[in-house]
Amino acid sequence: MKQTQRLDKILSHMGIGTRSELKRLAKSGAIYVNGSKVKDSGMQVNPLQDEITVNGEPVTYKEFIYVMMNKPQGVVSATEDNRDRTVVDLLDDEYAAFDVFPVGRLDKDTEGLLLLTNDGKLAHNLLSPRKHVPKTYFAKVEWGVGQADIDAFAQGVTLDDGYETLPGELRILRQGSEAAGEPSEIELTIMEGKFHQVKRMFQAVGKTVVYLKRISMGPLLLDGNLRLGQSRELTEEELQALRSVHE
Incomplete structure (x- = not known):
């Protein structure tokens, strides 16, 4: 990132207003940099060093944002869709300006861990087949699952x-x-993300997945405190662990 940028570009990126709106805010005396009233919203500032306030509220600059979501069923892993609600639609308004996108996808009827970010480099590394980033799923499967299935998956199976x-x-x-109408409960860790892969792997051994939830992606674990549809930003520790996947 450049050390200095236009103030209006920074504030627009943070979702505080359009450039014309920010120009009016500056004229009204609402924007301060390092304690001095701003007259020109196009002035150059260093967002990582300069203290910026708007209407008395400090602005903490972020170039990239990283959000963990507990995806519910019934929404699609996309930024927009003509028919269904998307995971982006579920995010709080404060994230709207960042133009985040889902890292990979979960099927419409699959729940669980989904990462959303505007950091294309990190997303690329997490999704790169060369990285073999493990993904773990919890599933309910009809009916019995046994050692033969464990052995088959350990060798790899042939999809349809x-x-x-x-x-x-x-x-x-x-x-x-x-006989009791109770599905098996399993965890499966895979290194790929093919279309409907978990469901198709079980189909390959003659079984049907009736519930699917992703619980981890690489070192990132789903926060058990997040209810379905809720999201939060990653902690610094979680982010550093994800970045280690690059190395």
Whole structure:
């Protein structure tokens, strides 16, 4: 990032107003930089060093933003859609100016961890097939899941289009029973993100996923305090752990 930028560009990026609105704010005496009233909203400032206030409120500059969401069912992993609500529609208004996008996608009927950001470089690294970033899912599967499935996934399975998956780690949390109408509960860690991959992997071994939730992506774990549809910014520790994927 350039050390100095136009003040109106910085404030516009932060969602405080359009350039014309900021020009009017400056004329009304509402904007201060380092304690001095701003007359020209186009002045050059250093957003990481200079103290900026608007209407008495300090402005903390962020070039990039990183948001964890607990995605609910029924919304699509996109920035816009003509038919359905998107994950971006669920975000608080304070994030609107950052033009965030989902890193990868979760199916419309899949819940759980979704990262949204405007940092294209980080997103690219997390999604790069060369990085083999692990993703872990919790699923309910009809019906019994056993050692044969664990062994099959550990070798990789052939999907319906002939694609052979990388090995996955399947863990059985609770064995289901068709007679009792209870699905099995499992966790599956995979290194890829093919379309409907978890569901198609189970289809390859003759089973059906009836509920799916992503619980981790690389070192990032879904915050158990986030209710469905809620989101929060990543902590510095979470962000540093994600950035380590680049190395």
